[in-house]
Amino acid sequence: MTLKEWEEKCADIKARFSDAISAVAAPGGLDALKVSFLGRAGELTLLLKSLKDFPLEERKTLGAAGNALKTELTAIFDAKAAVLGRAALEADLQKSSADLTLPPYPFPRGRVHPLTMALREMTGILSRMGFARAEGPCVETEFNNFGALNFPEDHPAREMHDTLYVKTAPGADKLLLRTHTSPVQIRYMLSHKPPLRVMAPGRCFRNDAMDASHSPVFHQIEGLYVDKNVGLSDLKATLTQFMTALFKKEAEIRFRPSFFPFVEPGVEVDVKCVFCGGVGQCSVCKSTGWIEMLGAGVVHPNVLKSVGMDPEIWSGFAFGMGIERLAMLMYGIKDIRAFYENDIRVLSQFRP
Numbered sequence: 001m002t003l004k005e006w007e008e009k010c011a012d013i014k015a016r017f018s019d020a021i022s023a024v025a026a027p028g029g030l031d032a033l034k035v036s037f038l039g040r041a042g043e044l045t046l047l048l049k050s051l052k053d054f055p056l057e058e059r060k061t062l063g064a065a066g067n068a069l070k071t072e073l074t075a076i077f078d079a080k081a082a083v084l085g086r087a088a089l090e091a092d093l094q095k096s097s098a099d100l101t102l103p104p105y106p107f108p109r110g111r112v113h114p115l116t117m118a119l120r121e122m123t124g125i126l127s128r129m130g131f132a133r134a135e136g137p138c139v140e141t142e143f144n145n146f147g148a149l150n151f152p153e154d155h156p157a158r159e160m161h162d163t164l165y166v167k168t169a170p171g172a173d174k175l176l177l178r179t180h181t182s183p184v185q186i187r188y189m190l191s192h193k194p195p196l197r198v199m200a201p202g203r204c205f206r207n208d209a210m211d212a213s214h215s216p217v218f219h220q221i222e223g224l225y226v227d228k229n230v231g232l233s234d235l236k237a238t239l240t241q242f243m244t245a246l247f248k249k250e251a252e253i254r255f256r257p258s259f260f261p262f263v264e265p266g267v268e269v270d271v272k273c274v275f276c277g278g279v280g281q282c283s284v285c286k287s288t289g290w291i292e293m294l295g296a297g298v299v300h301p302n303v304l305k306s307v308g309m310d311p312e313i314w315s316g317f318a319f320g321m322g323i324e325r326l327a328m329l330m331y332g333i334k335d336i337r338a339f340y341e342n343d344i345r346v347l348s349q350f351r352p
């Protein structure tokens with residue numbers, strides 16, 4: 001083939017390809033066209049292969065022109081395929097009964113559980129008040145849960161918590177599911193030197209019957225502050241400030257004398273019932289007008305001694321509050337079971 005013949009062949013292929021592609025009306029016709037011009041044995045492919053018979057200089061010029069033609073034909077082909085494809089899709093849609101103007105189905109997204117929201121709120125306030133954060137295990141030694149906290153052996157005070165014990169080998173340390181977060185006080189005091197200010201949120205377990213305000217598995221946040229000259233007035237100021245920040249209004253709380261072996265004096269802290277306004281006419285506050293929120297007090301000297309701190313130098317306060325009880329007040333939930341039933345209609349109402 002001469003150079004001129006090669007160039008004429010190129011022009012001929014381009015003209016015939018353009019005519020043929022204009023005549024194609026459905027996507028099915030495109031494949032055969034592609035095979036006959038651009039396929040492995042297609043006309044343009046064979047013409048490009050024939051370049052090897054030309055001298056090097058001519059091969060360079062013709063090769064560039066041939067490749068440019070290949071790019072051009074491929075672009076024409078792709079454009080036509082896109083047009084025919086879209087037309088076919090539209091035709092299909094015309095036939096289909098789907099209404100594409102309808103809004104899409106909602107895409108459900110997970111969200112933070114209200115107890116986690118409440119916990120974050122509470123730990124955020126305490127952290128702004130200078131409390132560090134500590135964690136302890138849910139399976140505890142009987143010593144940390146009771147003994148080190150000044151619960152005497154076989155003392156009825158241990159029965160204040162209906163405890164779930166874990167089976168252990170005879171003679172081994174007794175293990176239990178912690179009944180409160182107070183054992184973290186012991187763990188923290190054994191590993192840190194005073195002065196210290198720490199909170200310990202976590203899960204607690206008691207063999208309590210389920211009712212509107214009790215659950216066998218619930219959560220507490222422990223607070224502990226040990227320094228010099230710490231007393232009940234510091235505890236009261238701290239808790240009043242905490243409750244006011246949590247409820248975003250001047251909270252009404254009251255202290256009732258109470259007994260916990262690891263504090264002296266001990267108090268029970270109640271918050272005025274937000275459901276009946278303290279009138280005492282609802283099941284949440286059991287018609288008392290107040291809801292028990294937490295136990296607290298001044299750290300007992302025996303507890304300080306048990307962790308090697310001199311009670312003549314150091315003093316402190318501690319508190320343990322029920323996260324569920326506070327969250328119920330924050331969100332207006334009347335029954336603690338709403339947190340655990342996983343009813344999506346309830347949970348979906350909470351947004352962080």
Ligand code: FA5
Nearest residue numbers: 180182208214215218293294295296318319320322325
């Ligand atoms: C204690 O657990 C003490 N460790 C608190 C404490 C800490 C006292 C530090 C002194 C110093 P109490 O058993 O009262 O105390 O429980 C504290 C709070 O946990 C209760 O006020 C209540 O809000 C919550 N709580 C207790 N039992 C349950 C339960 N079964 N379900 C839900 N919340 C509970």
